[in-house]
Every structure is written in C-alpha cells, then in structure tokens.
Amino acid sequence: MANGEHDLVVVGGGVAGLTAGLTSARAGRRTRVLTGPALGGHLVSIERIDGYPGFPDGIPGYDLGPIIQEQAVGAGAQFAAGEATALHASDGRWRVAASDGDLHARAVVIATGTTLKHLGIPGEEQFRGKGVSHCASCDAPLLRGRVVGVVGGGDSALQEALTLAQHAARVIVLHRGTAFSAQSAYVQQVQQNPKIEVRFSTIVEEAIGNSGLKSVRTRTVSDGKTGELELSGLFVYVGLAPATTLLDGVLALDASGRVPVNDEMRSRVPGLFAAGTVRSGSAGRAASAAGDGATAALSADRYLRDGTWQ
Ligand SMILES: Cc1cc2nc3c(=O)[nH]c(=O)nc-3n(C[C@H](O)[C@H](O)[C@H](O)COP(=O)(O)OP(=O)(O)OC[C@H]3O[C@@H](n4cnc5c(N)ncnc54)[C@H](O)[C@@H]3O)c2cc1C
Numbered sequence: 001m002a003n004g005e006h007d008l009v010v011v012g013g014g015v016a017g018l019t020a021g022l023t024s025a026r027a028g029r030r031t032r033v034l035t036g037p038a039l040g041g042h043l044v045s046i047e048r049i050d051g052y053p054g055f056p057d058g059i060p061g062y063d064l065g066p067i068i069q070e071q072a073v074g075a076g077a078q079f080a081a082g083e084a085t086a087l088h089a090s091d092g093r094w095r096v097a098a099s100d101g102d103l104h105a106r107a108v109v110i111a112t113g114t115t116l117k118h119l120g121i122p123g124e125e126q127f128r129g130k131g132v133s134h135c136a137s138c139d140a141p142l143l144r145g146r147v148v149g150v151v152g153g154g155d156s157a158l159q160e161a162l163t164l165a166q167h168a169a170r171v172i173v174l175h176r177g178t179a180f181s182a183q184s185a186y187v188q189q190v191q192q193n194p195k196i197e198v199r200f201s202t203i204v205e206e207a208i209g210n211s212g213l214k215s216v217r218t219r220t221v222s223d224g225k226t227g228e229l230e231l232s233g234l235f236v237y238v239g240l241a242p243a244t245t246l247l248d249g250v251l252a253l254d255a256s257g258r259v260p261v262n263d264e265m266r267s268r269v270p271g272l273f274a275a276g277t278v279r280s281g282s283a284g285r286a287a288s289a290a291g292d293g294a295t296a297a298l299s300a301d302r303y304l305r306d307g308t309w310q
Pocket residue numbers: 011012013014015016017034035036037038039040041042043046048049050051052082083084085111112113114115155156157159160243246275276277278284285286287289
C-alpha cells in the first residue's frame with residue numbers, strides 16, 4: 001500500500017473506531033485507523049465496562065481497547081497515533097490532514113467520540129491533576145482513606161462514585177438537580193453504599209487550595225446558601241461534548257453538535273460516515289458504539305464497491 005493511500009481512513013481509536021477498523025480490514029479493505037490522543041478513547045479510563053456482550057462480570061475498559069485493537073491488527077488494519085486536523089474532498093477522494101502526514105482515501109469514518117465537559121469554575125484548571133480529575137480509576141488508589149467529591153447525576157458520575165468508594169473513606173455526590181438521570185441499577189447501588197452520601201440541589205462554584213485541592217465552595221439551589229466542603233479529590237462528570245472541530249466547514253451538525261447519519265451511518269456528504277458517540281442519536285454505550293463502527297465499515301465497503309450514495 002502506498003504510504004498515505006487507503007480505501008478507508010477511520011478517524012478515532014475508541015471502541016467505535018477500533019471496530020470500524022476491524023470490520024473494514026476483515027472485508028479486505030486497505031484500512032488505516034488514526035487513534036488520536038487516546039487509543040481506546042473513554043475505555044482507557046474506565047475501571048469496569050458494564051453491559052458489553054460477552055463479559056457478564058464486566059471488563060476493565062483499559063483491557064477491552066487493546067483486545068479489539070489486536071483483533072483489528074490481526075485482520076490487517078494499520079494504526080497510527082496521529083491526530084486528524086482537517087478534511088478535504090475533491091474528485092471523490094478525501095484528504096485527511098493529520099499530525100504525522102496526509103492520508104488519502106475514498107471513504108472516511110468519523111469516530112472521534114466526545115470529551116468530558118468541564119465545570120468552568122474558578123480553580124478547576126489550576127487544580128487539574130492536583131485533585132481535580134476526570135479519571136476515577138486512575139486516581140482512586142491515590143485517595144485511599146480520603147474524602148472525595150463527584151459532580152454529576154448521570155451514569156458516568158454514579159459509576160465512578162462506586163469505583164471511588166472502593167478506595168476512599170467517603171464519597172460525596174454533588175448534583176445540581178433533584179433526581180438522578182442515571183440507570184436505576186447504579187442509583188440503587190449508590191443508595192445502598194454506606195460510604196456514599198448524596199447532596200442534591202448543590203452547585204459547585206469554586207475549587208480551593210494551595211499546591212493541591214483542599215475544598216470546594218458550594219451553593220444550594222433552593223435557598224442560595226453557600227458553604228465550603230473539604231475534599232481531597234473532585235471528579236467531574238457533567239456531560240459530554242462531541243469532538244467535531246475537524247468537521248468545521250465540512251458538514252452541518254445537529255442541535256447537539258453531533259453528525260447526522262442515516263441507519264447505515266452515512267452522513268449527508270458522499271464518502272463520509274460517522275460512528276459512535278459523535279453521531280446523532282447514539283445510545284452512548286460501548287456496545288452501541290461498536291455496532292456503529294461495524295455498520296459504518298460495511299456501509300463504506302458497499303459504497304467503495306458501487307459508488308452510490310443515498
Ligand atoms: C466514566 C464513564 C463510564 C462509562 N461506563 C460505561 C459502561 O459501563 N458501559 C458502557 O457500555 N458504556 C460506558 N461508557 C460509555 C462508553 O465508554 C462510550 O459510549 C464509548 O467508549 C464511546 O466510544 P467512541 O468510540 O464513540 O468514542 P470515544 O471513546 O470518545 O473515542 C474517541 C476516539 O477518537 C479519538 N479522536 C478524537 N479526536 C480525534 C482527531 N481529531 N484525530 C484522531 N483521533 C481523534 C480519541 O483519541 C479517541 O480514540 C462510559 C463512559 C464514561 C465517560
């Protein structure tokens with residue numbers, strides 16, 4: 001394969017991109033997967049992926065990513081750690097500008113996923129990596145016996161609160177709403193865990209400390225009362241932002257900033273597919289991202305064969 005020439009370039013090395021690479025290579029297509037900053041995507045920082053078929057007791061995310069990558073390499077997919085910076089189409093071919101050189105292909109699967117949102121409060125950036133974190137499985141062992149906070153009320157927040165409770169003395173979940181949006185299984189486990197305390201209607205307004213995080217300033221929604229809560233760690237899970245800067249000027253996104261696709265993962269632009277949490281209507285689970293990746297790769301294979309786009 002000439003360097004840079006492929007049938008399909010997959011942008012993204014999360015479960016969607018890895019599965020697209022695997023499926024495309026198995027279909028005999030010259031396939032390159034650009035993994036970007038995080039091979040495995042969100043999987044790398046998740047202690048236990050629940051609900052992924054074939055693993056009834058869950059599987060560490062940092063194990064699942066390499067398993068799929070190995071399978072894709074075995075099928076013939078090529079990998080590069082580069083980051084795509086721009087996409088251009090001309091004469092039915094795509095040029096993917098990447099940090100380690102341009103790639104060319106007739107089809108591209110966008111599987112760039114999401115990034116965890118920040119709170120945007122004073123002190124958050126100052127204490128990032130010094131108490132403020134997005135990765136419970138990475139930092140929980142360092143916080144053994146300490147009191148830590150988790151911000152958020154969805155699946156990720158509660159799942160990570162449960163991971164932290166295995167190590168910390170106490171976990172305080174701070175949620176601005178009055179009820180959780182997480183799956184009932186996680187809600188029940190949190191409610192039954194004696195180490196976890198839940199504070200609803202609570203907004204975290206500032207991270208405070210010296211060389212590291214010492215406390216957070218909170219405000220209660222109902223009465224506006226402020227307070228200070230001593231914490232050794234603050235874990236932020238307040239939503240996901242789709243990673244789509246690469247697509248600026250390439251195609252229109254939906255209201256949530258995701259790529260609109262049909263049920264074959266085809267976007268409105270010929271030769272451009274999207275899979276995983278970056279696409280409109282994603283179910284947001286690892287299994288659905290993998291399914292999207294497989295669908296996108298097979299759909300790309302059909303497009304490469306017959307050249308039609310509908
Ligand atoms: C804390 C937490 C716990 C979770 N627990 C579970 C669970 O138990 N069960 C479950 O089913 N799901 C769980 N999920 C959801 C699951 O992790 C995601 O649905 C899934 O990982 C999404 O995969 P993805 O491939 O779509 O995107 P991502 O995982 O976001 O991967 C995106 C990939 O794109 C790459 N990338 C981004 N921009 C570029 C670029 N410009 N160039 C090249 N590469 C780029 C990144 O490096 C990364 O490799 C959890 C999520 C979180 C945050």
